[in-house]
Amino acid sequence: MATIKKQKNERIIEKKGRGNRKCRICNNPNALLRRYRLNICRKCFREYAEEIGFKKYN
Ligand SMILES: [Zn+2]
Numbered sequence: 193m194a195t196i197k198k199q200k201n202e203r204i205i206e207k208k209g210r211g212n213r214k215c216r217i218c219n220n221p222n223a224l225l226r227r228y229r230l231n232i233c234r235k236c237f238r239e240y241a242e243e244i245g246f247k248k249y250n
Pocket of ligand 1: 215216217218219220232233234235236237
């Protein structure tokens with residue numbers, strides 16, 4: 193029981209702290225790119241890369 197309680201508390205702390213790990217454009221929590229602190233998913237990165245300043249190399 194004590195262990196479960198602890199896990200729950202850790203989860204809450206994570207959510208409160210740096211739990212904002214989802215795409216800021218489409219809110220997709222998967223395939224996130226945290227590089228350069230963009231916090232966008234791969235899909236949106238491909239779409240917004242040029243806008244942000246990244247160039248495609250192919
Ligand atoms: Zn996205």
